[in-house]
Amino acid sequence: MAKTPRIVILGAGYGGIVTSIRLQKKLRAGEAEVTLVNKHVYHYMTTHLHMPAAGTDHHDNARVRIADLIDERKIHFIKSTVQRVDPVHKRVILEDQTLEYDYLVIGLGSEAETFGIPGLKEYAMSIKSINSVRFIRQHVEYMFAKYKMEPQRKDYLTFVVGGAGFTGTEFVGELADRIPVLCRCYDVDPSLVRIINVDASPAALPPDMPVDLVEYGMDVMRRKGVQYKLSTPIRECTPEGVLLGDGHFIRAATVIWSGGVRGNSLLEKAGFEVQRGRVRVDDCLRSPQFPHVFIIGDCSMVMSPEGTPYPANAQIAVQQGYNVARNLVCSVRMRPMQPFDYDYKGTVASLGRGEAVGLLKVKKVKGRKAALLKKLIDARYLYLIGGIPLVWKKMIFKQGAISGNHHVWM
Amino acid sequence: MAKTPRIVILGAGYGGIVTSIRLQKKLRAGEAEVTLVNKHVYHYMTTHLHMPAAGTDHHDNARVRIADLIDERKIHFIKSTVQRVDPVHKRVILEDQTLEYDYLVIGLGSEAETFGIPGLKEYAMSIKSINSVRFIRQHVEYMFAKYKMEPQRKDYLTFVVGGAGFTGTEFVGELADRIPVLCRCYDVDPSLVRIINVDASPAALPPDMPVDLVEYGMDVMRRKGVQYKLSTPIRECTPEGVLLGDGHFIRAATVIWSGGVRGNSLLEKAGFEVQRGRVRVDDCLRSPQFPHVFIIGDCSMVMSPEGTPYPANAQIAVQQGYNVARNLVCSVRMRPMQPFDYDYKGTVASLGRGEAVGLLKVKKVKGRKAALLKKLIDARYLYLIGGIPLVWKKMIFKQGAISGNHHVWM
Missing domain, CATH: 3.50.50.100 (FAD/NAD(P)-binding domain)
Structure with a gap:
């Protein structure tokens, strides 16, 4: 050569x-x-x-x-x-x-992928890079600080996540864990905070999950205070919140898009x-x-x-x-x-x-065991590269x- | 009775x-x-x-x-x-x-006290309560996160403090200490960050400080990267920044007012x-x-x-x-x-x-010794109440x- x-x-x-x-x-x-x-x-x-x-x-x-x-x-x-x-x-x-x-x-x-839904590109955040997640983290915490300055603005404490698939679910699970900590730090009544996970599809979690695992997962989330709006597409995103397919408008200062x-x-x-x-x-x-x-x-x-x-x-x-x-x-x-x-x-x-x-080929896992498995998967990757x-x-x-x-x- | x-x-x-x-x-x-x-x-x-x-x-x-x-x-x-x-x-x-x-x-x-300066009440933050300082802290950090999403917006990294008296000076000193930490956390080049302390009076620091202590203090601040604009009143505050008495406009996403x-x-x-x-x-x-x-x-x-x-x-x-x-x-x-x-x-x-x-009756203090004295004053108050x-x-x-x-x- x-x-x-x-x-x-x-x-x-x-x-x-x-x-x-x-x-x-x-x-x-x-x-x-x-x-x-x-x-x-x-x-x-x-x-x-x-x-x-x-x-x-x-x-x-x-x-x-x-x-x-x-x-x-x-x-x-x-x-x-x-x-x-x-x-x-x-x-x-x-x-x-x-x-x-x-x-x-x-x-x-x-x-x-915003599927041409108006306003998503402009007003929704997405989980895609170090810069974008650092921004989302700060944005969420900033909303608590802003709420304490303008307590009439309940929309500062409303968090809409569009997309209840893999990324949406994983994020919502963490956000629900984070909210009580932020409430304590900012002296905010936790009952005022809303996390709403919206998806056009009738079920949350990744599409390949078996029905019983989906139900288990949604139960875990609901116990943490997550509200689901399923079979509900987002029709439009505006600086004030999201307009849903059923005609409802959710006032929210934070919209995160993980729909694809x-x-x-x-x-x-x-x-x-x-x-x-x-x-x-x-x-x-x-x-x-x-x-x-x-x-x-x-x-x-x-x-x-x-x-x-x-x-x-x-x-x-x-x-x-x-x-x-x-x-x-x-x-x-x-x-x-x-x-x-x-x-x-x-x-x-x-x-x-x-x-x-989780679903490993045909074996189902859930709870602490699945969480540990998740950590092992992360560890395996780190081992592989470094x-x-x-x-x-x-x-x-x-x-x-x-x-x-x-x-x-x- | x-x-x-x-x-x-x-x-x-x-x-x-x-x-x-x-x-x-x-x-x-x-x-x-x-x-x-x-x-x-x-x-x-x-x-x-x-x-x-x-x-x-x-x-x-x-x-x-x-x-x-x-x-x-x-x-x-x-x-x-x-x-x-x-x-x-x-x-x-x-x-x-x-x-x-x-x-x-x-x-x-x-x-x-905004002395009727237009826009200060609406667009400037002030250091007055737990809520307001929690807000300022989050706002400052949020600006770093936002800058990483829109690197053309240099005004996100410009911090204007109106008022170089007691509160303004103490805040600017801390902010200058905080900036390098935020720069490391957000991968921001420190040379892009500006802290500008503006005051209508010709000297910074509290008015009762002797000239040599004022010079010492301003030297400390300048070494940390603080820019002073003295003998310069703020004419107007807008959502984009501040208009100074000399006609200059400073584009800044953060304006903190401590002028009185x-x-x-x-x-x-x-x-x-x-x-x-x-x-x-x-x-x-x-x-x-x-x-x-x-x-x-x-x-x-x-x-x-x-x-x-x-x-x-x-x-x-x-x-x-x-x-x-x-x-x-x-x-x-x-x-x-x-x-x-x-x-x-x-x-x-x-x-x-x-x-x-510091000035204690007629005795001047500066440097580490003064900083320690400051801590003792704080400790004395806490002791007194609790x-x-x-x-x-x-x-x-x-x-x-x-x-x-x-x-x-x-």
């Missing part, structure tokens, strides 16, 4: 960071030039964001400095935001430079064929249009044997990262690639402190304070 | 709480019926509010539950807000009841003759119009031998509380009263962590966390 192949990885989410770590491990010196581009200097664990969003854990426990995960002598890291992907000319335009590639891995994540995600819009702009922003990839996770482009995580769509797309989540993204890294090594060594074979292990949804429900020291730092000796009162992070 | 005299004390600030505690100690059982009215269930230390306002200390360290300070078998406590004082008919109208009195003590504190206070407006409404809301009291701290009404603290004006009014502060309010309690005991025992004799001990102004300047246990609780085993992440207060 005339020159060293150039591999560019866009995004250091689950898919991108695992691809990078695996490439670093598997490639021999000089086999390829690998560049990782990410808009922050840190990787964050999206599945953990519901806790810092509610304020029940510090946001630093949901992120890891990229420099602590990769060896920058082996992988070149660029902190920049991708402006445009140009798969025709095999290049990527960043804020202040252009990268050329031989192989591209796109793991640029998702955007909120779509793939990063850069893909569509780059000319990829997409469905809800996601590219239906081939067996080896490549774009059917541009076979030098691998697409993973929330930007990709992988079909199950039943012919429906697998839900985009951390589990599939991590496995895709492993597969892409292996196939990139095969590619640079001119060996045949191996198709992606998703091993779906199940789902565990947290319901707040010490409570969760070994024992990372589990130690983020889960055992973790940051305790919620607010800006500590001196080091990560 | 036909019946037990009724003493009503309005306000549990420095003056009111000290009056109550001293009456409780000095009155014999059955000598008088004492009622204390306050709008919160706690007393707070106004001189400590600059710290929770900036977020450098927990607001619970600035307040004490009234039930922990008074014996409710001896003093009847009513949590209510005073609607109107009617000195002609010797009664006080509360939210849901009317109290009749034989002797009234008014210690209803102050309101911000006036007595509670209830006094003027009740028919008392006032100057800036304060009643010029007689030798025994009584209203010249209504001799059964004692007026203390920020509502009262006491003239110095030089013929100028003493500044309203905690020191004079506490001494007034002692005097009024003694004179009330004299009154119910039909003995002559003793005139108030103010023993002005001096002023110490904090400049943030480990720094202060003994050693209160010093222990608020200054030694004090609340550490800033945010709503703890379970008990006080």
Whole structure:
């Protein structure tokens, strides 16, 4: 081969960071030039964001400095935001430079899917990044402070969460745990606070949960004071609150939207064929249009044997990262690639402190046992990317304070 | 005497709480019926509010539950807000009841004096209560969270403090200490943050400070990054920032006004003759119009031998509380009263962590020594109202966390 192949990885989410770590491990010196581009200097664990969003854990426990995960002598890291992907000319335009590639891995994540509901984009917050969850946490606490200055404004104490699926449920569980603490801190009567979880679908929790686990989960939530408005779409979001499909208007100073995600819009702009922003990839996770482009995580769509797309989540993204890294090594060594074979292990949804429900293949789990399992899943991922020291730092000796009162992070 | 005299004390600030505690100690059982009215269930230390306002200390360290300070078998406590004082008919109208009195003590504190500057009342915050400082602390932190969502909005990181006197200086000193912590927590470049202290007068710090201490204090502040705009009045405050007397407009999402206070407006409404809301009291701290009404603290004006009014502060309010309690005991025992004799001990102004300047009669103090002295003054007051246990609780085993992440207060 005339020159060293150039591999560019866009995004250091689950898919991108695992691809990078695996490439670093598997490639021999000089086999390829690998560049990782990410808009922050840190990787964050999206599945953990519901806790810092509610304020029940510090946001630093949901992120890891990229420099602590990769060896920058082996992988070149660029902190920049991708402006445009140009798969025709095999290049990527960043804020202040252009990268050329031989192989591209796109793991640029998702955007909120608002289904065209007016006002959601403008007035609802979403749980999507360290910045956004730090903002939500502060916003929630600020509402308590504001209420004490204007006690006639009951809407400051009304929290509407649109979407009662996986993310919505996990967030609502934490928020319900946080409210009593905030009430004590701000001298607020807890009976004035309302958490309303709205969903167009008739049941809360992820759609693949069995009915008995859904009932268990909703019971746990209701005991914490969560009100459900199911089979009720949001018709409009305004600065004053939300208008529901049944004509009711809920006055609320806080609306959080977790009703769905779509793939990063850069893909569509780059000319990829997409469905809800996601590219239906081939067996080896490549774009059917541009076979030098691998697409993973929330930007990709992988079909199950039943012919429906697998839900985009951390589990599939991590496995895709492993597969892409292996196939990139095969590619640079001119060996045949191996198709992606998703091993779906199940789902565990947290319901707040010490409570969760889950389905592992066909086995159901709930309560403390499920909550512990959830922690083990988190620990396993940290171990996978950063070994024992990372589990130690983020889960055992973790940051305790919620607010800006500590001196080091990560 | 036909019946037990009724003493009503309005306000549990420095003056009111000290009056109550001293009456409780000095009155014999059955000598008088004492009622204390306050709008919160706690007393707070106004001189400590600059710290929770900036977020450098927990607001619970600035307040004490009234039930922990008074014996409710001896003093009847009513949590209510005073609607109107009617000195002609010797009664006080509360939210849901009317109290009749034989002797009234008014210690209803102050309101911000905005000198008619447009927009200050609407758009500036002020350091005046637990609610207001909890709000300021959250507002400041919220601005950092918002900035990370909209990095083009540099005005989120601009903090204007109007008034560079005692309160303004103490707050700015703490805020400057807090900024680096918030910058680390929110990944914000500290060079983007501006703290601008504006005052119409040509010098910062309290007006009675000698020139060399003022220079020392301003040097300390400037080293922390505080910018001064002196000899510069604020012409107008808007939702976007402040218009200065020199025509400059500072875009700022946070404006805090500490430019002055006036007595509670209830006094003027009740028919008392006032100057800036304060009643010029007689030798025994009584209203010249209504001799059964004692007026203390920020509502009262006491003239110095030089013929100028003493500044309203905690020191004079506490001494007034002692005097009024003694004179009330004299009154119910039909003995002559003793005139108030103010023993002005001096002023110490904090400049943030480990720094202060002060003038004790003619002795100047500065630096660590002054900061320690400031702590001793705070400790002495806590000792005075609550003994050693209160010093222990608020200054030694004090609340550490800033945010709503703890379970008990006080």
